[in-house]
Amino acid sequence: LAKTTQPISMDSYEGQEVNITCSHNNIATNDYITWYQQFPSQGPRFIIQGYKTKVTNEVASLFIPADRKSSTLSLPRVSLSDTAVYYCLVGDPTDSWGKLQFGAGTQVVVTP
Amino acid sequence: DTAVSQTPKYLVTQMGNDKSIKCEQNLGHDTMYWYKQDSKKFLKIMFSYNNKELIINETVPNRFSPKSPDKAHLNLHINSLELGDSAVYFCASSRGQGDNYGYTFGSGTRLTVV
Numbered sequence: 579l580a581k582t583t584q585p586i587s588m589d590s591y592e593g594q595e596v597n598i599t600c601s602h603n604n605i606a607t608n609d610y611i612t613w614y615q616q617f618p619s620q621g622p623r624f625i626i627q628g629y630k631t632k633v634t635n636e637v638a639s640l641f642i643p644a645d646r647k648s649s650t651l652s653l654p655r656v657s658l659s660d661t662a663v664y665y666c667l668v669g670d671p672t673d674s675w676g677k678l679q680f681g682a683g684t685q686v687v688v689t690p
Numbered sequence: 691d692t693a694v695s696q697t698p699k700y701l702v703t704q705m706g707n708d709k710s711i712k713c714e715q716n717l718g719h720d721t722m723y724w725y726k727q728d729s730k731k732f733l734k735i736m737f738s739y740n741n742k743e744l745i746i747n748e749t750v751p752n753r754f755s756p757k758s759p760d761k762a763h764l765n766l767h768i769n770s771l772e773l774g775d776s777a778v779y780f781c782a783s784s785r786g787q788g789d790n791y792g793y794t795f796g797s798g799t800r801l802t803v804v
Contacts, residue, residue: 612792614792616731619797619798620795620797620798621694621780621782621795621796621797621798622733622780622793622795623795624792624793624794627792663731665733679733679734679735680725680732680733680734681732682730682731682732683731
């Protein structure tokens with residue numbers, strides 16, 4: 579499984595854009611990049627997944643460069659409710675079945 | 691209508707006791723998991739079941755025994771609880787192999803062993 583590295587924490591103010599970069603230098607050809615969000619006292623929640631280039635949904639955007647050795651999760655105009663831990667995972671969804679391991683994640687704190 | 695529900699949400703017990711955590715999913719998913727989250731927020735896979743069959747059993751002590759009576763339920767029984775078992779345990783489910791939509795997690799069970 580590709581190992582991921584992401585910052586331990588990031589601080590932001592309300593209304594700003596937050597970009598979290600995840601490094602995954604040994605990503606395999608069949609691997610996808612998936613991000614989860616975890617609020618205190620809750621389980622992680624799937625927010626976005628991508629393979630290459632750019633993916634956007636109602637919550638976030640995911641930017642993946644051509645070499646796929648890193649990816650950036652972008653949260654537009656964050657609010658206080660976006661304070662959470664964000665996890666980057668890399669793996670083959672057709673072969674996952676629980677093999678995906680969550681690292682320590684990035685604690686994002688949004689303040690007024 | 692909760693997709694993945696776990697009970698109880700909090701569990702405080704003494705060392706040496708036996709306890710169970712229940713999990714149910716109403717998503718029609720084929721695969722269910724148990725994860726353990728320690729104080730440093732690392733989430734580690736413990737078990738994975740697909741259609742009631744054990745698929746993954748990571749290096750978990752034999753005191754932990756999962757049971758899946760049907761594909762909508764995956765319970766976790768823990769014997770002879772130890773202080774180090776204190777953590778948050780999450781149940782999750784997914785559509786199984788070929789799932790590009792990720793896992794759906796329950797809200798967790800905070801186990802405290804005293």
